[in-house]
Amino acid sequence: MEQAFQVDLRGVVDLLSRHLYSSPRVYLRELLQNAVDAITARGGAGGTVRIETGGGRLRVHDDGVGLTEDEVHRLLATIGRSSKRDELGFARHDFLGQFGIGLLSAFLVADEIEVETRSARSADAAAVRWTGLADGRYRVEPGGRDEPGTTVTLRPRPGSAELLEPAVVGELARAYGSLLPVTVTVDGVEITGDGAPWLAAHPDPARRRRALDAYCRELFGFEPYDVIDLDVPEAGLTGVAFVLPHAVSPTARGAHRVYLKRMLLAESVEGLLPDWAFFVRCVVDAGELRPTASREALYEDELLESARRALGERLRQWLVRLAETDPVRLRGFLRLHRLGVKAMALHDDEMLRIVDRWLEFETSAGPMTLAEFRRRHAEVRYTASVEEFRRLSAVAGAQGVGLVNGGYVHDTEIIERLPDIDPDVVPRRLEPAELTTHFGVVDPAAELALRPFLAAAQRAVERLGCEVVIRDFDPASLPALYLTSRAAQHQQELSQAREMADDLWSDVLGALNSAVESDRPQLVLNHRNPLTRRVTALTEDGLIELAVQGLYGQALLLGQHPLRAADTAVLNRSFLGLLDWAVHNPEAGS
Numbered sequence: 366m367e368q369a370f371q372v373d374l375r376g377v378v379d380l381l382s383r384h385l386y387s388s389p390r391v392y393l394r395e396l397l398q399n400a401v402d403a404i405t406a407r408g409g410a411g412g413t414v415r416i417e418t419g420g421g422r423l424r425v426h427d428d429g430v431g432l433t434e435d436e437v438h439r440l441l442a443t444i445g446r447s448s449k450r451d452e453l454g455f456a457r458h459d460f461l462g463q464f465g466i467g468l469l470s471a472f473l474v475a476d477e478i479e480v481e482t483r484s485a486r487s488a489d490a491a492a493v494r495w496t497g498l499a500d501g502r503y504r505v506e507p508g509g510r511d512e513p514g515t516t517v518t519l520r521p522r523p524g525s526a527e528l529l530e531p532a533v534v535g536e537l538a539r540a541y542g543s544l545l546p547v548t549v550t551v552d553g554v555e556i557t558g559d560g561a562p563w564l565a566a567h568p569d570p571a572r573r574r575r576a577l578d579a580y581c582r583e584l585f586g587f588e589p590y591d592v593i594d595l596d597v598p599e600a601g602l603t604g605v606a607f608v609l610p611h612a613v614s615p616t617a618r619g620a621h622r623v624y625l626k627r628m629l630l631a632e633s634v635e636g637l638l639p640d641w642a643f644f645v646r647c648v649v650d651a652g653e654l655r656p657t658a659s660r661e662a663l664y665e666d667e668l669l670e671s672a673r674r675a676l677g678e679r680l681r682q683w684l685v686r687l688a689e690t691d692p693v694r695l696r697g698f699l700r701l702h703r704l705g706v707k708a709m710a711l712h713d714d715e716m717l718r719i720v721d722r723w724l725e726f727e728t729s730a731g732p733m734t735l736a737e738f739r740r741r742h743a744e745v746r747y748t749a750s751v752e753e754f755r756r757l758s759a760v761a762g763a764q765g766v767g768l769v770n771g772g773y774v775h776d777t778e779i780i781e782r783l784p785d786i787d788p789d790v791v792p793r794r795l796e797p798a799e800l801t802t803h804f805g806v807v808d809p810a811a812e813l814a815l816r817p818f819l820a821a822a823q824r825a826v827e828r829l830g831c832e833v834v835i836r837d838f839d840p841a842s843l844p845a846l847y848l849t850s851r852a853a854q855h856q857q858e859l860s861q862a863r864e865m866a867d868d869l870w871s872d873v874l875g876a877l878n879s880a881v882e883s884d885r886p887q888l889v890l891n892h893r894n895p896l897t898r899r900v901t902a903l904t905e906d907g908l909i910e911l912a913v914q915g916l917y918g919q920a921l922l923l924g925q926h927p928l929r930a931a932d933t934a935v936l937n938r939s940f941l942g943l944l945d946w947a948v949h950n951p952e953a954g955s
């Protein structure tokens with residue numbers, strides 16, 4: 366024998382209140398929604414929803430389609446049954462409700478729901494009063510309304526009285542319902558207006574803009590940098606995006622105010638826009654997007670996905686247009702939202718062109734756009750870190766080697782993507798050691814004379830694993846430059862690892878190590894620097910050692926290279942040694 370499920374209503378109400386809805390405040394939304402749907406079902410236009418507070422109860426009257434006694438039994442008393450689906454069970458698209466559970470949310474604030482209703486469908490339909498109790502019982506009796514329509518009455522459960530107070534009810538009705546296409550009043554005061562502010566007619570664009578600015582201030586509390594109209598017909602979506610007048614973190618969740626069929630879904634809905642579009646806050650109304658069952662978020666489906674894409678496209682077009690028509694405003698925008706724009710440029714050629722043309726990067730010749738840099742240099746050489754840029758930009762610049770700082774967020778990826786918009790660009794990460802190829806060599810006679818010094822200098826830093834060379838380069842104020850190739854850096858890490866590893870590993874690492882032995886870091890002494898030149902004239906081995914080690918340490922410090930224990934020891938020793946020498950030879954410096 367087949368049997369019917371029993372439903373414990375208390376369990377269901379508990380489920381709704383604790384797990385589905387984020388707050389009992391939604392009860393008013395559900396009542397409002399049912400009233401609006403009933404008006405829609407009656408044929409739409411001109412309906413009124415009257416909300417009354419006071420006398421220890423809340424009443425919601427609508428002049429909608431009402432229910433017959435038979436419908437009352439079928440629809441109100443059956444959880445999960447709704448009149449708002451078609452024969453196949455699909456939600457009918459002109460209604461807000463669809464699940465057949467909304468009315469239950471009234472049990473979040475009341476133990477008893479009273480529905481007085483009279484059907485508008487037949488002239489002689491009788492008025493019916495249905496009373497449902499939170500424990501699952503209900504009764505139906507004749508009486509109630511004289512006119513077609515429905516009145517729902519709630520008496521607050523102890524502890525919920527506050528949610529039914531006039532001020533709170535007014536606030537909730539306004540929040541959820543102020544854009545609704547029917548008239549809604551709370552205690553006689555109309556809370557609905559002329560509908561969506563972005564659809565309102567204005568005598569001219571300037572006045573429209575002022576009105577939308579004011580709307581943004583009232584809603585979000587900021588003066589928008591710009592206002593972008595949104596329109597995605599397939600999602601029945603219209604609205605506006607307000608460009609934030611201040612920088613925001615790209616990781617900030619984009620929270621937008623979303624209405625579905627002109628009823629507020631939520632004040633901070635995520636996932637409406639692509640992640641990169643964090644520089645706007647939107648208000649939209651969509652007729653075709655679906656809510657989740659809690660009606661507090663958008664249901665993630667293909668339509669939402671394509672709407673999201675279309676909205677992203679709209680923002681992109683706005684930016685492209687701004688670049689074409691108002692470069693000053695564009696610059697202002699870029700100053701505020703640099704990061705977001707860069708993030709967009711990673712996937713979008715149009716954005717990449719904007720970045721290329723308008724965004725200033727740090728270069729060895731001062732701040733300039735990549736486009737400008739490319740006019741000056743055939744190759745786009747860049748460093749992948751800010752430190753490396755700091756270390757080498759002056760030296761590179763002095764050699765005529767243009768260098769872009771690719772060390773900030775997304776910059777390296779952007780530079781490497783440049784060939785996508787200009788096949789002639791050759792982006793190249795700077796190999797520090799290659800800089801020496803731009804340095805002048807010292808003339809052969811001088812070089813020959815310097816051999817003994819160079820041999821002594823090499824002995825001074827041999828243990829530190831670096832090679833001493835002497836070159837002639839700008840800036841002349843720089844006594845010495847420490848250059849590591851990437852291979853040398855790698856090798857240094859290996860030998861550090863070897864120092865700490867056990868025997869087996871150090872053999873393995875040692876084998877790797879010897880493979881790159883030739884690629885040692887270089888200490889490049891600058892022959893153009895007067896002090897260095899005086900050092901090269903020294904003849905006493907001990908003094909050469911101290912001086913070269915001093916130059917070595919200073920080059921490390923200046924280049925912000927990490928100091929190993931051995932480097933610190935050498936630096937210390939040379940400093941004290943030179944100090945000692947200076948106090949013993951006080952007349953030497955003069």
Ligand SMILES: Nc1ncnc2c1ncn2[C@@H]1O[C@H](COP(=O)(O)OP(=O)(O)OP(=O)(O)O)[C@@H](O)[C@H]1O
Pocket residue numbers: 395398399400403427429430431432440441446447448449461462463464465466467468469514515
């Ligand atoms: N004010 C009203 N006037 C006429 N019929 C109503 C009214 N309120 C509720 N009903 C009827 O009761 C049914 C159940 O309402 P309920 O709010 O539980 O679900 P729903 O509105 O259909 O869907 P949802 O759970 O998405 O809100 C509705 O489908 C509707 O037929």
